[in-house]
Amino acid sequence: MRHLSLLMVVFLMIVPLLVAQTADDGKIHDEVMAKLAADTDVRGGGFDVLVKNGMVTLKGQVHSQKAKEKAEKLTKKVKGVVGVDNQLQIFGTQ
Numbered sequence: 001m002r003h004l005s006l007l008m009v010v011f012l013m014i015v016p017l018l019v020a021q022t023a024d025d026g027k028i029h030d031e032v033m034a035k036l037a038a039d040t041d042v043r044g045g046g047f048d049v050l051v052k053n054g055m056v057t058l059k060g061q062v063h064s065q066k067a068k069e070k071a072e073k074l075t076k077k078v079k080g081v082v083g084v085d086n087q088l089q090i091f092g093t094q
Contacts, residue, residue, distance in 0.1 A: 025051040028080045032056060035074045042071045047088060049075075054082035061089050 029051045036042045036049070045067060047060030056075050062068050072086040 024054065024080050028054065028056065028078055031078045032075050032081070035078065036071055039070060039074060042067045042074065045071075045088070045091075047071070054080050055085065056081050056083070057085040057087060059087045061091050063091055065090060 029049055032049050032051070036047070041064075042062060045060060045062035047058055047062065050057040050059065056078075058071055058075065062071060068086065068088045068090060071088060072084050075081060075084045
């Protein structure tokens with residue numbers, strides 16, 4: 001019975017953390033998308049933003065090397081981002 005109680009306590013501590021992390025990832029996603037869409041060098045590219053535990057993966061295409069680098073720089077400035085995996089490709093260079 002004691003083990004069951006301990007297991008319940010651990011479960012009740014972990015679940016809120018997981019829910020909070022998911023909410024944080026959603027907020028990070030939205031903020032990154034807004035920053036990228038608002039930037040004149042970056043917008044107009046076709047990209048996806050994936051977030052897991054604060055790690056952001058940028059995928060898709062942008063128009064220039066400058067846009068690729070700026071997308072990463074802008075993403076790193078978003079609160080909660082712990083790292084960026086920049087997989088963006090420049091149009092016509094695949």
